[in-house]
Amino acid sequence: MLGEILRTLKAPAFQPVGGVSGGLSGGVNEVLAYIREHGGCRANAIALALAMPLRTVERHLGVLKANGEIECK
Numbered sequence: 001m002l003g004e005i006l007r008t009l010k011a012p013a014f015q016p017v018g019g020v021s022g023g024l025s026g027g028v029n030e031v032l033a034y035i036r037e038h039g040g041c042r043a044n045a046i047a048l049a050l051a052m053p054l055r056t057v058e059r060h061l062g063v064l065k066a067n068g069e070i071e072c073k
Helices: 002-010 025-037 043-050 054-066
Strands: none
Touching: 025 043, 025 054, 043 054
């Protein structure tokens, strides 16, 4: 049974993009994908487009910035 759990966790659906890992990776990756498509967007626009709370988007942006994935101006 532990082998199945390990295989599931290693499956592509659970692999983070851009080195981001942890429970936030899905949302962080979603925010990063949105930014790549809509460069120069603001946090409130991302929150509306992705139907996420603004505070959640701000937290994801902090992770992306800390990992060097984005620059904030």
